[in-house]
Amino acid sequence: MERISVKKVHQLARQLMFSLSEQEAKDIVSEFDTLLSQLDLLDRIDTSDCEELVYPFETPTTFFREDVVDHVMDVKDVFLNAPKAENQYFVIPKVVKDNDE
Amino acid sequence: MTNKKEVWLQKAHKTIDELHKLQPKLNAVVSFVDVEKQVDEALDKMGPLAGMPVILKDNVLYKGIRATASSYMLDNYVATYDATVVSKFKEAGAIIVAKSSLDELGMGGSNITSFTGPVHNPYDLSRIAGGSSGGSAALVASGAVDLAIGTDTGDSIRKPAAFCGIVGFKPTYGRISRYGVIPYASSLDHVGYFTREVKLAAEALMLLSGRDDKDMTSISTPLENVVEALDESLANKRIGIFKNVLDAIDDEDTRTLFFDLMDKAKEQGATLVDISMNTNLIKTVLPTYYIIANCEATANHSNLDGVRFGTHEDGESLEEIMTNTRTKGFGPLIRKRFVIGSYGLMDENQELLLKKAQRVRRKLVEATEKMFESVDVIVAPASSHVAPKLNDPSIDQLSDKYLVAENYMVLGNFTGYPSITIPMGMKNHLPLGINLLSKGYDEKTLLQIAYQLEKLTGLKGLKAKVEL
Numbered sequence: 001m002e003r004i005s006v007k008k009v010h011q012l013a014r015q016l017m018f019s020l021s022e023q024e025a026k027d028i029v030s031e032f033d034t035l036l037s038q039l040d041l042l043d044r045i046d047t048s049d050c051e052e053l054v055y056p057f058e059t060p061t062t063f064f065r066e067d068v069v070d071h072v073m074d075v076k077d078v079f080l081n082a083p084k085a086e087n088q089y090f091v092i093p094k095v096v097k098d099n100d101e
Numbered sequence: 102m103t104n105k106k107e108v109w110l111q112k113a114h115k116t117i118d119e120l121h122k123l124q125p126k127l128n129a130v131v132s133f134v135d136v137e138k139q140v141d142e143a144l145d146k147m148g149p150l151a152g153m154p155v156i157l158k159d160n161v162l163y164k165g166i167r168a169t170a171s172s173y174m175l176d177n178y179v180a181t182y183d184a185t186v187v188s189k190f191k192e193a194g195a196i197i198v199a200k201s202s203l204d205e206l207g208m209g210g211s212n213i214t215s216f217t218g219p220v221h222n223p224y225d226l227s228r229i230a231g232g233s234s235g236g237s238a239a240l241v242a243s244g245a246v247d248l249a250i251g252t253d254t255g256d257s258i259r260k261p262a263a264f265c266g267i268v269g270f271k272p273t274y275g276r277i278s279r280y281g282v283i284p285y286a287s288s289l290d291h292v293g294y295f296t297r298e299v300k301l302a303a304e305a306l307m308l309l310s311g312r313d314d315k316d317m318t319s320i321s322t323p324l325e326n327v328v329e330a331l332d333e334s335l336a337n338k339r340i341g342i343f344k345n346v347l348d349a350i351d352d353e354d355t356r357t358l359f360f361d362l363m364d365k366a367k368e369q370g371a372t373l374v375d376i377s378m379n380t381n382l383i384k385t386v387l388p389t390y391y392i393i394a395n396c397e398a399t400a401n402h403s404n405l406d407g408v409r410f411g412t413h414e415d416g417e418s419l420e421e422i423m424t425n426t427r428t429k430g431f432g433p434l435i436r437k438r439f440v441i442g443s444y445g446l447m448d449e450n451q452e453l454l455l456k457k458a459q460r461v462r463r464k465l466v467e468a469t470e471k472m473f474e475s476v477d478v479i480v481a482p483a484s485s486h487v488a489p490k491l492n493d494p495s496i497d498q499l500s501d502k503y504l505v506a507e508n509y510m511v512l513g514n515f516t517g518y519p520s521i522t523i524p525m526g527m528k529n530h531l532p533l534g535i536n537l538l539s540k541g542y543d544e545k546t547l548l549q550i551a552y553q554l555e556k557l558t559g560l561k562g563l564k565a566k567v568e569l
Binding site: 004012031035044054056079090092093 | 276
């Protein structure tokens, strides 16, 4: 793996919808060096003969069920924690602006 | 009935008083919970935990009560439904008295990253309690409650149990429902708990386990009666000593306590077997975990955006609201982990990082299964050392001590196998723990052997005395 740059770290942060200070970005870059050394350990393992394991057990745990309503949440509860809500909608700044805006 | 109500209320209030006294020292509680209504409901149920005060880690939802996961992002979040484990506590008649601190969003092993500040070890306030379930661990160790819920994604129950000198148990993956638990990494997250004796851990499993359709990873495999089986002796039990871990431990006191306990087990009829895994493979446990856990966490927490719930920062646009909220809401460690997770999820890196890690995970699981061909449980010290100081500089992150001895318990999360830590002795008045891992679904053997080892240590019910 290649070293990550400060610019790339900022780019990833933007995609994740948060900002980093210059110092934080530099710290992440320097910690990446340790991580990359640790990741080199993975390359020593031959995995050409196996599939990914995502969950611990591969026995199915989800099943078809009757198509009946259960586990209903009250609308009041849905909006209980909303910072801004009105008429059963979450309120955010207007996305489509008027012509004169 | 009225008399019983008074007794239970008194007991609950006494516990809460105790928690208030401990709080300036341990800083382990995030929220206290009203008990009056709970006591009335518990009287109606008269369940097996009737009137017993218990604590929830603050990533477990209890309707009407704040659930912060120790992140400023959820500082004002009030749960709108009960986690299954809470429903089961209510059925059993338990009284939830408080919610405990954790590393922010469960991501950490020190419990110093909570937005409410670090949790202190009840044996030495200048030391960590361990994480991420450090609040629950510290409060059980102090004797304030007998039972507290934790969650375990890497070793987040079993490591703090060792540092705090108590029992920390996580059952088989999916045995206890994760419904209503704020996730960290879904393929690794387990719900478990802390006690001060193995018997209560076994009893609690009978109450808290069971298939739950609301958790898609909940298992249907029946649980045997793990309480009735506890008395079976160590005769004919095969205990695998995890040689890779012991070889990576340089602390002679830890090694001596461990091998002394193993000698006693042998005297009781257990057969000790040295077992090991390929050296290169065991060193991959931590980086494999780091990639998988951070990738899953990055995806899981994308819903924390300041729009539908949680703390909120204003902005001129939706993007600005989300960016401002997430910048202020997450601590620096979380932001770092998300960057790493996001890096692993990039199209060009998925094959090299995430998928590679998932394939190595399979290799690690297969190697663990192979070790169980000759033994009933695998044991090793839960940590090479006692609880570190709060300001302890981290050890060499490429050393065997760090990669193997301090992180091997993640195997319990990769495999989903049940695992327990119990105290094995004291060093300079600080506890050290031993960890046991059994085959998947076999909590019976795990708890049986842990119960017998607990008798040999003489540390059942060990409690810290916190100077108030």
